[in-house]
Amino acid sequence: MVHLPGERSPDPEGVAVGPLDLAARVDDALAVQAVAFGLTAEEVGVRRHIVLRHLTSPGARALGATSPTGRLVGFVYGMPNDRTHWWSTVVQPYLRAAGHEDWLDDSFVITELHVHPAYQNRGIGRRLITAITDGVCQPRSLLSAIDTDSPARGLYRSLGYTDLARPVLFPSAPSPYAVMGARLPLRR
Numbered sequence: 788m789v790h791l792p793g794e795r796s797p798d799p800e801g802v803a804v805g806p807l808d809l810a811a812r813v814d815d816a817l818a819v820q821a822v823a824f825g826l827t828a829e830e831v832g833v834r835r836h837i838v839l840r841h842l843t844s845p846g847a848r849a850l851g852a853t854s855p856t857g858r859l860v861g862f863v864y865g866m867p868n869d870r871t872h873w874w875s876t877v878v879q880p881y882l883r884a885a886g887h888e889d890w891l892d893d894s895f896v897i898t899e900l901h902v903h904p905a906y907q908n909r910g911i912g913r914r915l916i917t918a919i920t921d922g923v924c925q926p927r928s929l930l931s932a933i934d935t936d937s938p939a940r941g942l943y944r945s946l947g948y949t950d951l952a953r954p955v956l957f958p959s960a961p962s963p964y965a966v967m968g969a970r971l972p973l974r975r
């Protein structure tokens with residue numbers, strides 16, 4: 788098990804999920820994403836600008852999972868879909884071809900969800916994504932995930948997300964993705 792520097796023992800029971808000032812904690816969040824998802828230092832720098840720009844979008848919101856020592860061990864953020872955003876323009880032709888283009892309207896997009904490996908598989912990711920979607924007014928949610936049998940795909944399916952389009956190719960991403968959608972509130 789991977790431990791964070793200075794962390795004595797991961798205690799998922801004591802991990803609190805709540806509002807996150809992601810602009811202020813962007814470096815902590817990207818450090819979690821870097822180890823959970825695998826980002827190079829260069830990719831972290833690129834993501835930093837993207838996250839800060841996303842946070843200026845209307846309706847953008849973020850939640851964090853914080854250990855008893857105040858360490859950020861997981862986060863989720865997203866925003867109502869905006870058809871002019873890069874992500875939406877990439878997935879639009881795939882959703883259209885699959886007959887699901889209407890999902891681009893009135894949907895809350897989960898942009899990132901990551902839990903530090905030392906804290907994974909203890910329900911924290913599930914708490915983060917259900918809490919953020921419980922707080923939005925859109926009737927449905929969209930996301931994209933690498934199209935493999937990963938823990939992320941298993942989690943999303945268990946919450947009611949189904950495949951709307953696959954494979955979806957993002958420019959510069961080596962792996963194909965699946966676009967998934969779920970009615971809100973997410974299944975318990």
Ligand SMILES: CC(C)(COP(=O)(O)OP(=O)(O)OC[C@H]1O[C@@H](n2cnc3c(N)ncnc32)[C@H](O)[C@@H]1OP(=O)(O)O)[C@@H](O)C(=O)NCCC(=O)NCCS
Pocket residue numbers: 823824900901902903906907908909910911912913914931932933936937938939940941942943945
């Ligand atoms: C995806 C991720 C956020 C999930 O967070 P988590 O806190 O570990 O997830 P939870 O403990 O809440 O949920 C675990 C669920 O994931 C699924 N899951 C976990 N391990 C799995 C595995 N090896 N295979 C398939 N499904 C698995 C199960 O549905 C499980 O539900 P269960 O507890 O009822 O069995 C976390 O694994 C992560 O950060 N992964 C790396 C980054 C990433 O892929 N992010 C998503 C990008 S789209």
